[in-house]
Amino acid sequence: MDTKPTEIGSSKMFGGYNKRYKHFSPTLGCSMNFHVYFPPSPSASHKFPVLYWLSGLTCTDENFIIKSGAQRVASSEGIALIAPDTSPRGLNVEGEADSWDFGVGAGFYVNAKQEKWKNWRMYDYVVKELPKLLSDNFPQLETSKASISGHSMGGHGALTIYLKNLDKYKSVSAFAPIVNPINCAWGQKAFTNYLGGSKSDWEEYDATSLIAKFHDLSATILIDQGGDDKFLHDQLLPHKFEEACRSANVPLLLRLQAGYDHSYYFISTFIDDHIRHHAQALRLP
Secondary structure (H helix, E strand, C coil), X not given: CCCCCEEEEEEEECCEEEEEEEEEECCCCEXXXXXXEECCCCCXXXXXXXXXXXXXXXXXXCHHHHHCCCXXXXXXXXXXXXXXXXXXXXXXXXXXXXXCCEECCECCCCECCCHHHCCCXXXXXXXXXXXXHHHHHXXXXXXXXXXXXXXXXXXXXXXXXXXXXXXXXXXXXXXXCCCXXXXXXXXXXXXXXXXXXXXXXXXXXXXHXXXXXXXXXXXXXXXXXXXCCCCHHHHHCHHHHHHHHHHHCCCEEEEEECCCCCCHHHHHHHHHHHHHHHHHHHCCC
């Protein structure tokens, strides 16, 4: 099985290229797809910093690339966009596709501890395997300069991965993230099945719990949240994260955007601000 990426699609956009790849993932035990948007290159030797985008429940590696419009500013800022899938696929584990909020398309960016779900190791895939794969196979990517962002379940992934790996990412942002999964139905269902009953294991993947461990984080965390998001009050709980950041003296820019929902219409409206937020951090030495 070929662990090296094979190109399976290419489309020109804003002078650069959206390219889709597949490879066999030893971490997940299955074939995986991911997208890279390569901006137009000023020279053959030029290296681009990277921004990882983690998508939400039910999404694949395609949603962000097709719907967000992020490529326009990524092109002008010279940032490569990396969009992995949201879970292992094709393993045919019993029950993996029984619901939209667990299993296939719902990896929650954790390393599962329960034997049945042992292949669900999206945390290691995003943090370890994918960066090494990119570094080994794409000399035009400067993977040592990376930032991370995401939406909903992917916003949860971006925040927790950033907080647990401050040496690996220059900045973080999120759209409508699940910031306190231990206290919402989506998170409780996923964590019970993937991680088991230990609340301390759950807290390791909960941004609101993790932020308490960090004092005087210097980089500002950017979060946009739609005011008319139907999941705002029962699943997303941004005020919990806001309180935790205030207590830990962590700089947070939480913007409640009136009238916006949970969709890519919302994301595409504000994505330029997020790309520029990361571009600024990625330009720092």
